[in-house]
Amino acid sequence: MVSRFSRSSAVIGIALVLLTWSIRQSKEIISYSMRYFALLKKSSKTRVIGLVCLAVVASCIAIIAFFLTMRTIPVSTSVLAQQEPIEPGSIDDLVQNANASGQLLVTVPVDIVHEDVAGFDDARTHYSIVVAQAVSKQSYAVSAYSAETWFKFTVTETLLTNAPHICVDGACTLPADLPGAGANEMWLAKSGGAIVRNGVTVDFQWNDFPDFNIGQKYLLFIDFNQGTRVGVSAIGPVGVFTVNSNDTLAPILSDDTNLKTDLSSRFGNSLSQIRNAINPPPPSSCDPVQQQACVDDGGRWNSVTCVCTPSRDPCSQRPWLCY
Numbered sequence: 001m002v003s004r005f006s007r008s009s010a011v012i013g014i015a016l017v018l019l020t021w022s023i024r025q026s027k028e029i030i031s032y033s034m035r036y037f038a039l040l041k042k043s044s045k046t047r048v049i050g051l052v053c054l055a056v057v058a059s060c061i062a063i064i065a066f067f068l069t070m071r072t073i074p075v076s077t078s079v080l081a082q083q084e085p086i087e088p089g090s091i092d093d094l095v096q097n098a099n100a101s102g103q104l105l106v107t108v109p110v111d112i113v114h115e116d117v118a119g120f121d122d123a124r125t126h127y128s129i130v131v132a133q134a135v136s137k138q139s140y141a142v143s144a145y146s147a148e149t150w151f152k153f154t155v156t157e158t159l160l161t162n163a164p165h166i167c168v169d170g171a172c173t174l175p176a177d178l179p180g181a182g183a184n185e186m187w188l189a190k191s192g193g194a195i196v197r198n199g200v201t202v203d204f205q206w207n208d209f210p211d212f213n214i215g216q217k218y219l220l221f222i223d224f225n226q227g228t229r230v231g232v233s234a235i236g237p238v239g240v241f242t243v244n245s246n247d248t249l250a251p252i253l254s255d256d257t258n259l260k261t262d263l264s265s266r267f268g269n270s271l272s273q274i275r276n277a278i279n280p281p282p283p284s285s286c287d288p289v290q291q292q293a294c295v296d297d298g299g300r301w302n303s304v305t306c307v308c309t310p311s312r313d314p315c316s317q318r319p320w321l322c323y
Helices: 002-038 044-069 091-101 120-126 258-267 270-279 288-296
Strands: 106-112 128-141 147-160 183-189 191-195 200-206 217-223 230-233 242-245 248-252 301-302 308-309
Touching: 091 106, 091 191, 091 200, 120 258, 147 191, 147 270, 183 200, 183 217, 200 217, 248 258, 258 270, 288 301, 288 308
Parallel strands: 106 200, 183 230
Antiparallel strands: 128 147, 128 217, 147 183, 191 200, 217 230, 217 242, 242 248, 301 308
16 A cells, blocks of 8 residues: 555656646747747748647646646555465355355365263263253354354253353353343354355354254253353263253264263153252152052152042943943
8 A cells, every 4th residue: 555655656746847847948938939929920831830839838738737636546455465365275265166166055064073071970060051942043254264153042941050161261252243142041152154255155064063953942061151141062962952842852963972871871861850860859748658658559649739649440431341
């Protein structure tokens, strides 16, 4: 930008010098021209020479005026500066190649290294456990070669909180254009996502960890900062389970893991049993003898109301079967 303006200043300076010189010389040129006019009657050749001189003077003044009045248009630094070459394998490189070949979608597989746990007890010691429903997402390019997606969740239940070890000291900073999460919300960052640039979609896909489905409810083992309401899936797909309408869990990862095995063998993939294991209900105040008698008779005992619901008597429904 500086060099362009320097050249413009030099042109203007030269034009000013030429204008000054032209003004000084104009008196003599005009004087000679007047003499030529005086001789116009004597010679048609002299008349032609006079007209030529006047034309030359007028042309010089017009050219100098053009240089003086020509606007110097500033050019942005980005245009003047030499553009750096596109790095091979970068998002810009992928987009450039896609446009050249007429592609609208480029899929890039990614494999992310994440933490792991020895089982449920290890997970509950180091991570927060929440039940939440995905409501929205937004992807961003976090470098020339990678993308990240922020998912907004509505937290329906917080089973356990542990101090974060990743989302601390300014880490896991929420992008500036995303609103902060409310008291019953949270933002969760996940590697990968789709970036649209110059009409081309570049989709970074973590094959073992697909994007959260909007509207789906999940049981999540995450590194979570309660103050900022942001977190990350520190153990990746290992700590993500879908929750169906019956509060039954299903892992999103097909591979066997210690946590997956524990939730199945110890809790039968039941969210209720996991909830009771983390936050055991208070001991019942009911009479244990009545409770046992109810169970022995095939009834259903309610530990909250201490009421026994007898088993259905088949004779009351189909008495002819009882004779």
